[in-house]
Amino acid sequence: MLASRELASRRVAGPERPQRLLETKPTPFLFSPVLVMVAMARPSVSLRALAQSLPLGTTQRGVRRVARLSTSAAPPAPQDPSDAESFAVQIRNPTALLNAIASTYKSMPRILMEYVDNALDSAEEARQTGILAPDSPIDIRIDIDAVERRIWIRDNCAGMDESNLMQLVLGIGDSRKRDLEYTNGQFGFGAHAFRAAAEHLHVYTCPASESSNKDMHAVVLDRRSSHVPRPRRISMEDLLKGDEIVGDAFARSVLTREMESVSIFPGASSHGTVVGLLDVDPVWFESVRMTSLCREIENHFEGLLSDNAAxxxxxxxxxxxxxxxxxRSELECSAFDYSNLPGTRMNESFHTPDGSTLRVDIVVTSEVRPDKRVRFFKGGRAISEAFRLASFMDVSTNGSRLWEHPGVCGRIEVGRALSPVLTRDEFVRTSNRKFVYEALMDLEDTLLRELNEVIRMTTEDTLSELENTLLDTAADLLRMDEETFLSSEDLAAAEEAAATAERDRKQVEENDSEPESDTNTSERVIRDEVEYSPIVREKRERTHEARKTRRKSDPLFEIRFVHAATSDPDAVPQRSFMADKMLYMNVDHEDFRSRLEKDRNGNHVIGPRLTAYLSNEIAVHHRLAFDALHKLDRTSMGMSDSYERLVASINNLENKLTPSVSASAAKKRRIPASGLAGNDISD
Known part of the structure; x- marks a missing residue:
């Protein structure tokens, strides 16, 4: 502006060229066509500053000046609070902001799900709009290059033209799929999810409408920049032969072609999209495994896979x-079939006030599946397990004891009724959310009754498994005691035979005037008499026969868990009792119930306390039965000897029982919360 004023002064001095000039002092706001054009093209430029600096008589020079100001890379001047009623948010460093938003992704599978989501949305939109036939097969392939740390996601869906491709990578926060009922997109950020874990994103796409040209649109995004280059056009053949990265991927069979077709898309399709995450950070790539990724896809897209949508x-x-x-190895993802679970299945549909549909498919089953607890889905994609959804747990009457139970499995599809937040682990608070939660609360009582019924039906089976474990352990204890007892009887018999032989020898010496002087011969006679004594022979034969005939399934008694609660308040309940070679364990006794430990789901588990309790009870009855079998007089043994034998039996039984119970628990993982004596899960 100073240069303009000096020029104006020089021109005033020359009499030969008088000219009307702009006042050197600030002038009122001028509405010239040039200024109006600038106001429409670049609102951030100060019109007052332009009005004071532009010479009105030199239009061309003024236009050039406007062009320079309007295209300046310098940040706009701060707005004067006195002249404006509202202000536009200014993002000084969009690259840092994009990377910060991307850092909210916590796992590599979650990042990859964004690109699979985009492919599925593209397929569904193409089917709905008629670009693809309703029965068109949708193929999506995820190829992991463990050598170069690259991951490719390919599909044979509708593809994108240049405008849609630019909308995908530039339209942050403005997803065109937000208002479409049949798609899942919400925020328009998914394409930039790569920024959390990879340096570059390569996109190659060919729309179905241009597939006859066999040309593709290609663009590369860099994590270090927010600028997106204009997509370039490249033929399929040039891409396969001339592109170093893609050509290398095909040469090493990272990317595969069907029937050697000249196509980068699955199923030899002429249209689709290929997304490549290149230069993945090592710390992120080390968590990418084919099997774990396949399981993640099966869990996340369970609803779509069950509908055979892709x-x-x-x-x-x-x-x-x-x-x-x-x-190279491959795995195909498959859906979980809830109809194969035994139990009661509940299928319900609800319509929200705005016309959306809520679908409930829940199975209450005796086959516990911790990985299939009830989950919320939107558009066939998993949002969260019900018991992890804080807003849902806040209104639930039964809370985690119902929804976290591994015997309550299934899906709740919210459709368009609810919308997830950016992190997709919670729903936006709306009137629809309140309606959906209240509808689910009406189902809780029915689900709880079914769950308790399943628990009661499976309790006896579960305890029967424990009975078998206890029988095997008691049989092992019996064999150990028999071997110890028979060995001690051998020793007692040998001592008795030796004493008898010694008495006989002395009698011979007294009656024989010339006793045998050879002491070795005397010792041999005693040893032979002991070795071949009828008592020792009988004991050995009995030991051999016992070892040969005793089997693991032949303990001294059977074991059964029973309900033996008494209605007499004065009666003393028994922990256990024996009747006709059957040991009955009272599961209603307080000592038994108090030792049943519970996991975080409220399910009873066999822990160390119950194991010790059972060992004590069984060992007492075992010693009584064992002594009766062998006609042992406990009064003649002495208190100390009887106590030591009982303690030895308890320790041996517990040492045998603990690993057996642990192995059984590892196999079954938990015993469902039992309905013993009416103490069901609702108490």
Whole structure:
């Protein structure tokens, strides 16, 4: 502006060229066409500053000046609070902001789910709009390159033209799929999820409407920049032969073609999209495994896989063996079928006030499945397990004791009724959310009754398994005691035979005037008499026969768990009692119930306290039965000897029982919360 004023002064001095000039002092706001054009093109430019600096008589020079100001890379001047009623948010460093938002992704599978989501949305939109036939097969492939740390997601869906591609990578926060009932997109950020874990994102796409041209749109995004280059056009053949990265991927079988077709898309399709995450950070890539990724896809897209909406295959290429030979393996994702679970199935549908539909498919089963607890789904994609949804737990009457139970499995599809927050682990608070939660509360009582019924039906079976474990352990204890007892009887018999032989020898010496002087001969006679004594022979034969005939299934008594509660308040309940070679364990006794430990789901488990309790009870009855079998007089043994034998039996039984119970618990994981004596889960 100073230069303009100096120029104006020089021109005033020359009489030959008088000209009307702009006042050197600030002038009122001028509405010239040029200024109006600038106001429409770049609102951040100060019109008052332009009015004071532009010479009105030199239009061309003024236009050039406006162009320079309007295209300046310098940040706009702060707005004067006295001249404005509202202010626009200014993002000084969009790259840092994009990377900060991407850092909310906590796992590599969650990042990859965004690109699979985009492919599925593209397929559904193409079917709904008629671009693809309703029965068109949808193929999605995820290829893991463990050698180069690259991950590719390919599909044969509708693809994108240049405008849609630019909308995908530039339209942050403005997803065109937000208001479509059949798609899942909400925030328009998914394409930039790669920024959390990879340096670059390569996108190659060919829309179905342009598939006859066999040209593709290609663009590369860099994590270090927020600028997106204009997509370039490249033919399929040039991409396969000339692109170094893609060509290398096909050469090493990271990317595969069907029937050697000239196509980068699955199923030899002429249209679709390929997304490549390149230069993945090592700390992120080490968590990517084909099997775990396949399980994650099966869990996350369970609703879509069950509807046969798509076929998803996960492949991996890695070096194997000392020769470091390249090896490829694949897994196809499949849906879980809840109809195969035994139990009661509940199918319900509700309509929200705005016309959306809520679908409930829950199974109360005796086959505990911790990985299939009831989950909320939106558009076939998992949002969260019900018991982890804080807003839902706040209104639930029974809370985690119902919804966290591994015997309550299934899906709740919210459709368009609810919308997730950005992190997709909670729902936005709306009137619809309140209606949905209240509808589910009406189902809780029915689910709880079914759960308690299943628990009561499975309790006896569960305790029967414990009975079998106890029988095997008691049989082992019996064999140990028999071997110890028979060995002690051998020793007693040998001592008795030796004493008898010694008495006989002395009698011979007294009656024989010339006793045998050879002491070795005398000792041999005594040893032979002991060795071949009828008593010792009988004991050995009995030991051999006992070892041969005693089997693991032949303990001294059977064991049964029973309900033996008494209605007489003055009666003393028995922990256990014996009747006709059957030991009955009273599961209603307070000592038994108090030792049943519970896991975080409220399910009873066999822990160390109950194991010790059972060992004590069984050992007492075992000693009584064992002594009766062998006609042992406990009064003649002495208190100390009887106590030592009982303690030895308890310790031996507990040492045998503990690993058996642990192995059984590892196999079954838990015993369902039992309904013993009416103490069900609702108490």
């Amino acid at each position: 076929r998803i295959v996960v492949g991996q290429v890695y070096r194997r063996g000392k020769a470091r030979k390249l090896t």
